[in-house]
Amino acid sequence: MTMIEALRSAMDVMLARDERVVIFGEDVGYFGGVFRCTQGLQKKYGEERVFDTPINESAIAGMAIGMAAQGMRPCAEIQFADYMYPAYDQITQEAARIRHRSNGDFTCPLTIRMPTGGGIYGGQTHSQSPEALFTHVAGLKVVQPSTPYDAKGLLIASIEDPDPVIFLEPKRLYNGPFDGDHTATSQGWAQHPAGDVPEEYYRIDLGKASVRREGAALTILAYGTMVFVAERAVRDTGVDAEIIDLRTLLPLDLETIRASVEKTGRCLVLHEATRTSGFGGELIAEVQEACFWHLEAPIVRVTGWDAPYPHAQEWDYFPGPKRAARGIARVMEA
Incomplete structure (x- = not known):
């Protein structure tokens, strides 16, 4: 699988495995996401489990936090990490603090997926790497995979986690492994196959290098x-x-x-x-x-x-x- 296929497989597995899981964001439903990570999931699971949202990152985060606090396991997509700034207040002031502010009465099992980094000629507003803005925030977990195998296992673990997870997806790795040198092809994709990824459920525990x-x-x-x-x-x-x-x-x-x-x-x-x-x-x-x-x-x-x-x-x-x-x-x- 490519990383895109591995991420889609992780969401597919979790939608089938846990009825509390929902997938939503800008264009993730009918269109299948700008990078096609969610392609086919709405058709398979219906519009109540996989659905589109308005172009409103603050609303996406706020809705996801409310769902998570009430026992669901939302996996929300911010279309590009660069777009997360309107949602940053919701993520850092609410999601990251719910467990502690409520003395453990509420948790926030929320995963927010964000394509991160450059390499697709997306310019200043589609290419940023904001991971340090999240690692500074107590109460969040921050994940960034490098291989399709890890991407699937880590995303499953993130969706299952009882606390909010920021899941950063390197765009240069979406369509295949990268040989580290952009001169290999016009966009730097290495000419060798994607990684071996099991179709079934597996997880990679967070916090393990x-x-x-x-x-x-x-x-x-x-x-x-x-x-x-x-x-x-x-x-x-x-x-x-x-x-x-x-x-x-x-x-x-x-x-x-x-x-x-x-x-x-x-x-x-x-x-x-x-x-x-x-x-x-x-x-x-x-x-x-x-x-x-x-x-x-x-x-x-x-x-x-x-x-x-x-x-x-x-x-x-x-x-x-x-x-x-x-x-x-x-x-x-x-």
Whole structure:
């Protein structure tokens, strides 16, 4: 399956498995979503289980929170992560706080799916990576998969979770694995098959990172599309690096991170979002606190620019294999 097919399969499985699950958002019903993630689900389950909403992100979030507080398990889609700002108040002031404000009388088993990142020539309002805005909010869980297999298992776990989950989907990975270098094709899709994904139910517990590549010389922390950029940079440089795919940003799997950095003694952080106040800063702080006496060199981060998303320079903005390779060289030479 591609990631789109895997996500659709996860929603299909949960709609069949749990009558409390509903899917809704802009164009997700009849049209099947702008990326076709929900294609065919309305026809299969009906308009009461899979339905369209007005172009009103605040209303989408508010309705989902109300449903969740009353025992349903809504899986709402914000068409692009860039569109979530009108809903940010509802998500952070209401969804994230219901359990604590009610002293546990109410929970909010809500999943909000958002396509994130660039790579489709969508310009400034269709390409942002706002994960740090959510990882700062106590009460939320934040997930970003990199493979179709993980996407399905993590989405099922998110829908089953008793608390609100922000589920960020890297758009560059929707239609197939990415080889980390956009020069492979016009949009950077690798020419090899999608991942093996079971059709039946399975889940991947939130808060567990994955070791994508074992190594002894360097730990690379990445998530989403940047996992493939890291793999390409490691192949190009020949450094024996261990690549950790975080998968869940909040809660963070500090145990896996700590074990890797203690083994390698070096660490590089890689993400697509802007550098200043990006999630990489939090990762560096956590590694510094937990692994200071094991570090043999300063931690290096490779990120997007501190600038509004540049439509005309999209592929220069992204950290690619060459920039990642320069970062690897810095931390190895220090």
